[in-house]
Amino acid sequence: MTDQTESRPLAGRIALVTGAARGIGAAVATRLAADGAQIYAGDILEEEGRALAARLGPQAAFQRLDVTDEAQWAAMMERIAREAGRLDILVNNAGIYGPASLQDESAAGFRRLFEINQFSIFWGMKCAVPLMTLGGSIINLSSIGGMVGYKGTFGYAGTKWAVRGLTRSAARELAPLRIRVNTVCPGVIDTPMFYENDPALLNQFLESIPLGALGKPTDIASAVAFLASEQAAYITGSDILVDGGMLA
Known part of the structure; x- marks a missing residue:
């Protein structure tokens, strides 16, 4: 017989996932729910967000959350x-x-990149800490673009480097509260974001992946689920690369 802590390692946990309506966010919400967590899903895409919550059933709830809007963060919390x-x-x-x-x-x-990719990380962590009364796990999404320099992604890369700095500073500050803070750094993932690149570059990206294929949103969700669980109880201030070997 499989122990419940193995099959549902997040049973009884309360989780908030931002940008949860589709792509990586939807995969993360789905995985955390499968692992037993109660999910609060936030996004500006209300129709898709409500559809996700309906698919996940009673253990999920959706609420509009524009991560640049302090009032909407307050309402969610x-x-x-x-x-x-x-x-x-x-x-x-x-x-x-x-x-x-x-x-x-x-x-x-x-400014838009800063507000969505960087300010929201700061404000989300600041708002979440008072509710993490039993300790907790914060997972911030960065990118391989926040690990090395890439041409043509100046603002995006800057914000993703900043996410890693915010994460490490928060990990130091919040450790006494038993709150762990880590980043997941996706490589080239099969989401609409990938196809925003110049079509001429898409094959070059694919050829640069040692494992030879785009990552899937579920690959990122697996890393997030690990960091959220007790299996990662001694991990904080770390970057988890999920990139098919691109930065090897």
Whole structure:
């Protein structure tokens, strides 16, 4: 007989996943739910977010969450506090890509990348900590673009490097509260974001992957589920690369 802690290692945990309506976020929410967590899914894509919650059933709830809007963060946390009483897992997944070089990036474009990819990580962690009364796990989504320099992704890469810095600083600060903070750094994943690149570059990206294929959203979800679980109880301030060997 399989022990319940093995089949549902997150049973009884309360999790918030941002950008949960589709792609990596939906895969993460689905995996955490399968592992037993109660899911709060946040996204600006309301129709898709509600459909996800319906698929996951009674253990999932959707609420609109624009991660750049402090009032919407407050409303989400108020709901979690009222309904669940605490938060155990925060997955800061919401993000945008928007490739552009330094010379081509605009002030408006750079600010938008900052607000969605970087400010939201700061504000999400700040809002979550008061609810993590029993300790917890925060997983921030960075990227291989936050590990090395890439041409044509100046603003995006800058924000993803910043996510890693925010994560490590938070890991130091929050360790006494038994809150672990880590990043997952996806490589080239088969989501709509990948196809925002110049079509001429798509084959070059594929050829650069030693394992020879695009990653799947479920590959990222597996790494997130591990970091959320007690199996990662002694891991904090770390970057988990899920890139098919691209940075090997």
